[in-house]
Amino acid sequence: MKQKPITKCQYCGSEDIGEGWQHGEGLVTFQYHGLRGNRLKYLICRNCGAVLYQCVAEPHRFPQTK
Numbered sequence: 030m031k032q033k034p035i036t037k038c039q040y041c042g043s044e045d046i047g048e049g050w051q052h053g054e055g056l057v058t059f060q061y062h063g064l065r066g067n068r069l070k071y072l073i074c075r076n077c078g079a080v081l082y083q084c085v086a087e088p089h090r091f092p093q094t095k
């Protein structure tokens with residue numbers, strides 16, 4: 030991702046956006062079994078705490094659906 034998809038909070042209007050990662054149990058995996066998976070990345074408003082955006086770290090590793 031070259032550019033942040035979110036630069037401003039849609040709820041409070043703040044432009045103070047923080048970045049966070051969800052670890053452990055929150056992993057989004059592309060395998061039914063096993064621990065390999067992608068961390069969820071979050072963009073969070075540092076003013077009001079709203080989660081503005083979330084995505085996985087390596088989306089290209091997920092299989093396409095037909």
Ligand SMILES: [Zn+2]
Nearest residue numbers: 038041074077
């Ligand atoms: Zn906000």
